[in-house]
Amino acid sequence: MLTQSLNTKAINTPISGSKVAVSIDPVADRLGAITGHAGLVVTEFSYRKDEEIYGEDEPAEYVYQVVTGAVRSYKLLSDGRRQIGAFHLPGDVFGLESGASHRLAAEAIIDTTVRLVKRASLEKASGTDVQVARKLWTMTASELRHAENHMLLLGRKTAMERVATFLLEMDRRLAVAGMMALPMCRRDIGDYLGLTLETVSRALSQLQAQGILGFSGARQIVLRNRQRLHNLDA
Amino acid sequence: MLTQSLNTKAINTPISGSKVAVSIDPVADRLGAITGHAGLVVTEFSYRKDEEIYGEDEPAEYVYQVVTGAVRSYKLLSDGRRQIGAFHLPGDVFGLESGASHRLAAEAIIDTTVRLVKRASLEKASGTDVQVARKLWTMTASELRHAENHMLLLGRKTAMERVATFLLEMDRRLAVAGMMALPMCRRDIGDYLGLTLETVSRALSQLQAQGILGFSGARQIVLRNRQRLHNLDA
DNA sequence: CGAGACATTGATGTCTGTCAAGCTGTGTGG
DNA sequence: CCACACAGCTTGACAGACATCAATGTCTCG
Known part of the structure; x- marks a missing residue:
């Protein structure tokens, strides 16, 4: 070396x-x-x-x-x-x-x-x-x-706003047939959004509970309501 | 119009x-x-x-x-x-x-x-x-x-680290004769650093109390110890 | 010199981080 | 093909850093 x-x-x-x-x-x-x-x-x-x-x-x-x-x-x-x-x-x-x-x-x-x-x-x-x-x-x-x-x-968005922004970005960039397969883990998402992996996880769970998205495996996500997601994104 | x-x-x-x-x-x-x-x-x-x-x-x-x-x-x-x-x-x-x-x-x-x-x-x-x-x-x-x-x-620095980074940046960019005259108010600094103006003010007061900087008017700052400021900046 | 914008400081609240426990699902090997 | 193992994820309890709300202080400039 x-x-x-x-x-x-x-x-x-x-x-x-x-x-x-x-x-x-x-x-x-x-x-x-x-x-x-x-x-x-x-x-x-x-x-x-x-x-x-x-x-x-x-x-x-x-x-x-x-x-x-x-x-x-x-x-x-x-x-x-x-x-x-x-x-x-x-x-x-x-x-x-x-x-x-x-x-x-x-x-x-x-x-x-x-x-x-x-x-x-x-x-x-x-x-x-x-x-x-x-x-x-x-x-x-x-x-x-x-x-x-x-x-x-x-600098200025809340945790939920950051996660909403992230989902819309990934949806735009890698959705196929209305579904996205995230390649990255929760820690990566957290380090991208300036959050911890736990906060990311809680935000995603909350969005699921509200029916805004659905999971099929932690990294397979379907957005069920992009409009509400946009509303959550400041 | x-x-x-x-x-x-x-x-x-x-x-x-x-x-x-x-x-x-x-x-x-x-x-x-x-x-x-x-x-x-x-x-x-x-x-x-x-x-x-x-x-x-x-x-x-x-x-x-x-x-x-x-x-x-x-x-x-x-x-x-x-x-x-x-x-x-x-x-x-x-x-x-x-x-x-x-x-x-x-x-x-x-x-x-x-x-x-x-x-x-x-x-x-x-x-x-x-x-x-x-x-x-x-x-x-x-x-x-x-x-x-x-x-x-x-995304990742604490309030004190942000303020330290800011001071070192401004020192580099606009110090004359070891002193800097900040053109911007505390709110501008906060909005640059992703903090509130109060948090910026508290950090600056704390740095003054530690002897790391001195004021002559809120916007006239002298850095008295750049090394310690660097240490505070992750 | 006075008024108002700007800054400081204090008290309190809250969002997100930290620590910890348990769950899930994916991949591997028997 | 199933079961185990482990990485990754979720969830909970609690803590802490920074925000918010509020009062006071100070500098600038008109």
Whole structure:
């Protein structure tokens, strides 16, 4: 480990690393919108549940896109308190930095496959292709928008409002056939919402008791009344 | 008012609007780093204390830089709860959007003078000048970095840790001769830190009692022991 | 110098955290 | 295929940090 320099650091302990360039689906593919133009090398990689993808303050060598699975980006305080800044779901790009290093760590929540491209090659492409440069900016701006909404949630919303916001966000992002399968545990949800896992659990139970949602297993949720959920969300 | 369309909307009720193009100091001037290259028209404008500069979801027609004064950017919940996302101090650029509208409102905290350029002209310049495009991205990424740190504060830090973080941030950004003159009131600080003004006041009093800081008037603060303040900040 | 906005301080309340016990359901191995 | 084991979840009792409500103090500026 000590002999491994940061610059030549291998991608963290993958299950399987296929180093072949893969073809990118051009439809509604946000990373593809960039790579399509520049013809960059795109690699696929997989991480097991709870595996670290990169650490906080690590050099930002790659930009990632979730293919399947789910990823959490987070910061830690010295005593272990954790704030998850975002969940990344299939299609989402993460790990994009304009500076030299990652400002949040990233871990696979469940077994996850990602596409990745070298940051340096994107930087290079942005120097010649204005479309690429524009895309990098809008992706960062999109993350900023999410962070600004989340600051409002963390600073000013009640526990119930936070959970309602969370459910509506997840419903929007990963509902299929009116049901959502949450990839993350209650602790992850708590660390995302600035709550404890117990408070999250109590809020969900209360929503169930009110008939606003139904469970089929703790992580399979059906929203039965989005309007009432919206009303609970300030 | 009703006859005034949004697209032709005048800049909000300035004290004085000098529409002359002004020369920009090229040294350590972040807006200048852009405008220097593109030769854009830069205007100066002034706002009085508590005057709105733009509202949430208003079309983002201009990008601003504080010359003198201070600005708060914030979001509101329907019942009036407010989260201030950032304070903008002399030199800071604010109101930069990659989308069509402002996602936070902005108000002058005290009498404030800003420089401004049309967003559209920056967009245009970024299409031909790769340096401009790069700068827009890094400025947005810099805001994102701040927001990520602030999410950690809002989600996971105690009241005392938040106030310590705030003091160190303000010390870094506006201390002159070892003293800082806060432009904002206790309520603004509370709304930035996700606390009430009373909790902020109590924390500051406690820090004074411990000799970590001294006051000369409620908004004139001297940090007497930055190390101990750092220790209080998780 | 006076008035009003702003800040401090105190008393009390409450929401969420903490600690603890038990339950569920998922995956594994006999 | 069933049963066990364990991680994850729920629920309860209690505690505590911060909010709320209220009164007083102080600085600023007109």
